[in-house]
Amino acid sequence: MALQVIPQIANxxxxxxxxxxxAFVPTxxxxxxxxxxxxxxxRQRAECVVAxxxxxxxxxxxxxxxxxxxxxxxxxxxxxxxxxxxxxxTPSVEEMYPTEQTMRITPPPIANELCGxxxxxxxxxxxxxxxxxxxxxxxxxxxxxxKDFQQLFIIRELVRQFNLPIEIVAGETQREHSGLALSSRxxxxxxxxxxxxQRLYRTLKLIVxxxxxxxxxYAAIEAQSSQYLTQLGWIVDYVSIRSAATLMPASPDDRDLxxxxxxxxxxxxLIDNIEFSV
Amino acid sequence: MALQVIPQIANxxxxxxxxxxxAFVPTxxxxxxxxxxxxxxxRQRAECVVAxxxxxxxxxxxxxxxxxxxxxxxxxxxxxxxxxxxxxxTPSVEEMYPTEQTMRITPPPIANELCGxxxxxxxxxxxxxxxxxxxxxxxxxxxxxxKDFQQLFIIRELVRQFNLPIEIVAGETQREHSGLALSSRxxxxxxxxxxxxQRLYRTLKLIVxxxxxxxxxYAAIEAQSSQYLTQLGWIVDYVSIRSAATLMPASPDDRDLxxxxxxxxxxxxLIDNIEFSV
Numbered sequence: 215m216a217l218q219v220i221p222q223i224a225n226x227x228x229x230x231x232x233x234x235x236x237a238f239v240p241t242x243x244x245x246x247x248x249x250x251x252x253x254x255x256x257r258q259r260a261e262c263v264v265a266x267x268x269x270x271x272x273x274x275x276x277x278x279x280x281x282x283x284x285x286x287x288x289x290x291x292x293x294x295x296x297x298x299x300x301x302x303x304t305p306s307v308e309e310m311y312p313t314e315q316t317m318r319i320t321p322p323p324i325a326n327e328l329c330g331x332x333x334x335x336x337x338x339x340x341x342x343x344x345x346x347x348x349x350x351x352x353x354x355x356x357x358x359x360x361k362d363f364q365q366l367f368i369i370r371e372l373v374r375q376f377n378l379p380i381e382i383v384a385g386e387t388q389r390e391h392s393g394l395a396l397s398s399r400x401x402x403x404x405x406x407x408x409x410x411x412q413r414l415y416r417t418l419k420l421i422v423x424x425x426x427x428x429x430x431x432y433a434a435i436e437a438q439s440s441q442y443l444t445q446l447g448w449i450v451d452y453v454s455i456r457s458a459a460t461l462m463p464a465s466p467d468d469r470d471l472x473x474x475x476x477x478x479x480x481x482x483x484l485i486d487n488i489e490f491s492v
Numbered sequence: 493m494a495l496q497v498i499p500q501i502a503n504x505x506x507x508x509x510x511x512x513x514x515a516f517v518p519t520x521x522x523x524x525x526x527x528x529x530x531x532x533x534x535r536q537r538a539e540c541v542v543a544x545x546x547x548x549x550x551x552x553x554x555x556x557x558x559x560x561x562x563x564x565x566x567x568x569x570x571x572x573x574x575x576x577x578x579x580x581x582t583p584s585v586e587e588m589y590p591t592e593q594t595m596r597i598t599p600p601p602i603a604n605e606l607c608g609x610x611x612x613x614x615x616x617x618x619x620x621x622x623x624x625x626x627x628x629x630x631x632x633x634x635x636x637x638x639k640d641f642q643q644l645f646i647i648r649e650l651v652r653q654f655n656l657p658i659e660i661v662a663g664e665t666q667r668e669h670s671g672l673a674l675s676s677r678x679x680x681x682x683x684x685x686x687x688x689x690q691r692l693y694r695t696l697k698l699i700v701x702x703x704x705x706x707x708x709x710y711a712a713i714e715a716q717s718s719q720y721l722t723q724l725g726w727i728v729d730y731v732s733i734r735s736a737a738t739l740m741p742a743s744p745d746d747r748d749l750x751x752x753x754x755x756x757x758x759x760x761x762l763i764d765n766i767e768f769s770v
Contacts, residue, residue, distance in 0.1 A: 315653060371595060
C-alpha cells in the first residue's frame with residue numbers, strides 16, 4: 215500500500231476514525247535509521263502505523279536552529295513507505311498553531327535539569343506538542359527513541375500524570391559503526407567535527423566501564439569526563455550519571471543507571487546516553 | 493438500569509472500552525437541579541452517560557473550603573440514577589493523584605482575571621483535572637454549566653488548543669424562583685444571607701437593562717454596581733461586563749456580552765452571570 219501524506223488535522227481524523235489499532239511515531243523529519251527503527255517497532259505492534267513530521271517551533275529556543283533544521287520531506291516519505299508506515303501526518307505550523315498556543319503543559323521539575331538547563335522551555339514545547347499530536351492521532355501505542363532519554367522520561371510522565379490511554383514503546387539508539395549516535399544534527403558537522411563526534415559515545419562508555427569497575431565517586435567521574443571533552447575542544451553542557459528510573463542524580467545505592475552527555479562541536483549540539491546496571 | 497458506581501480508573505476504563513457514544517458530566521458532587529440539567533443534556537446526546545464526583549484539591553486555594561466542601565454521595569447517586577446517568581466515577585484523591593501532580597496545564601492569560609484574580613492557581617487546577625478526566629473517560633461529548641462561565645470558556649480553550657476530540661455542550665444556569673443561581677455553596681448561607689444572595693442576580697439584571705437602554709460606559713456601570721453591593725454588606729471580588737466571545741473587557745463595539753459578578757456573603761463566595769446582546 216502507498217504511504218498516505220495527510221497535512222490536515224480534519225482529514226487525518228476522518229482517515230483514522232475507523233482504526234482501533236494505531237501505533238504512532240512522532241518525528242521532526244530528516245529521517246535516519248534511528249527513526250526507521252521506531253517505525254519498524256510500530257509496524258510490529260499495530261495494524262495502522264502513523265508517523266508525523268513536524269518541526270515544532272515551540273520546542274526551539276530563540277537562538278536555536280529552527281530556521282535551519284533540515285527539511286527533507288520527499289526523502290522522508292520514501293523511507294517511511296519502505297519501512298511500512300501507512301500514513302504520514304505533515305501539518306504546517308498554522309495547522310498546529312492557528313492561534314498562539316497560550317495553554318501549555320508544564321513539565322515536571324526534572325525538565326529544568328540536563329538538556330532543560332541549556333534549553334529553557336524546550337520540554338514545555340515538547341510536552342505540549344506531543345499532547346496535541348496524541349489528541350489528533352489517538353494512538354494506542356506511541357514510539358520514541360532512547361537517544362532523547364530525558365524526553366522519553368518526560369513523555370512517560372506525561373502519559374502517567376495525565377492518565378493517557380497510550381502505551382509508550384522505547385526504541386534503542388541507532389549508531390554508526392564508529393559508535394556515533396544517529397541524529398539529524400550530525401548533518402551539520404564538517405569532516406573533522408564528525409570524526410571528533412565519535413568521542414562523545416566513547417567517553418560515555420569509559421564512564422560505564424569506570425562505574426562497573428566499582429568507582430562510585432560519580433561527581434569526580436562527571437567532572438573528569440567533562441574536563442576531558444573540554445580540553446578536546448568540546449563545549450560541554452553536561453556529563454551526568456543518573457538513576458535510570460527517576461533521572462535524579464545517581465546515589466551509590468542505585469542499580470539501574472544512565473550516563474548522559476550533551477556537548478557542542480562548534481555550534482552543533484550533540485547528545486547521547488548509555489543505560490547500564492551495576 | 494441501575495447506576496453503576498465505579499471508584500477505580502482501571503475498572504471504569506474496562507467498563508467503557510466498548511462504548512463509542514459517551515457523554516460526560518464532571519462534577520464535585522452535592523448535586524442540585526443545575527447538575528441534573530447537565531445530566532439530562534448528556535442523556536439526550538449519547539448512549540452512555542458518565543458523571544464524575546470528585547472534589548479536586550488542585551483547584552482549591554490554601555484558605556478555601558476544600559475540607560468543608562459538602563460531600564453527599566448517597567443522595568447524589570439517587571439523583572443521578574433518577575436523571576438517567578449510567579455510571580458515576582467516584583475516585584479518591586489517591587486514585588487521581590497517586591503521586592504529586594507536577595505536570596499541569598497552564599491556562600490561558602484570561603485565567604488570571606475575574607475569578608482567577610481572587611483564586612490564583614484555580615484554573616490551572618481545573619484545566620489539569622479536566623484533562624485527566626477526559627483521558628480517563630474519553631467522552632465524545634462533555635457537558636459544563638454556564639454558571640461557571642469563565643471555567644466553561646477555559647475548557648473550550650483547552651479542547652481547542654489541545655485538539656481534543658470532544659464536543660463541549662453548555663447547560664443553562666438553573667435558578668431558584670427568586671433568581672438565585674443554584675450552587676452547592678448556597679448551602680453555606682444562613683437565612684438572612686440567602687435572602688440577600690438574590691441581589692447578585694438582580695444586580696446583573698439591572699446592568700443588562702442599563703446596557704440595553706444604551707449606556708455604554710461599562711466602567712461606570714461596573715463601579716456603581718460594585719459600590720451598591722458593597723454598601724449592602726457584600727465583599728465584592730468583581731462586577732464586570734465582558735465580550736462573551738473572548739471574555740476580554742467589553743468594548744462599545746461588542747454585540748455579544750456577558751455581565752459577571754463574584755461577591756461574598758460572609759465567608760461564602762457566590763458567582764453569577766448573564767449573557768446578553770445589544
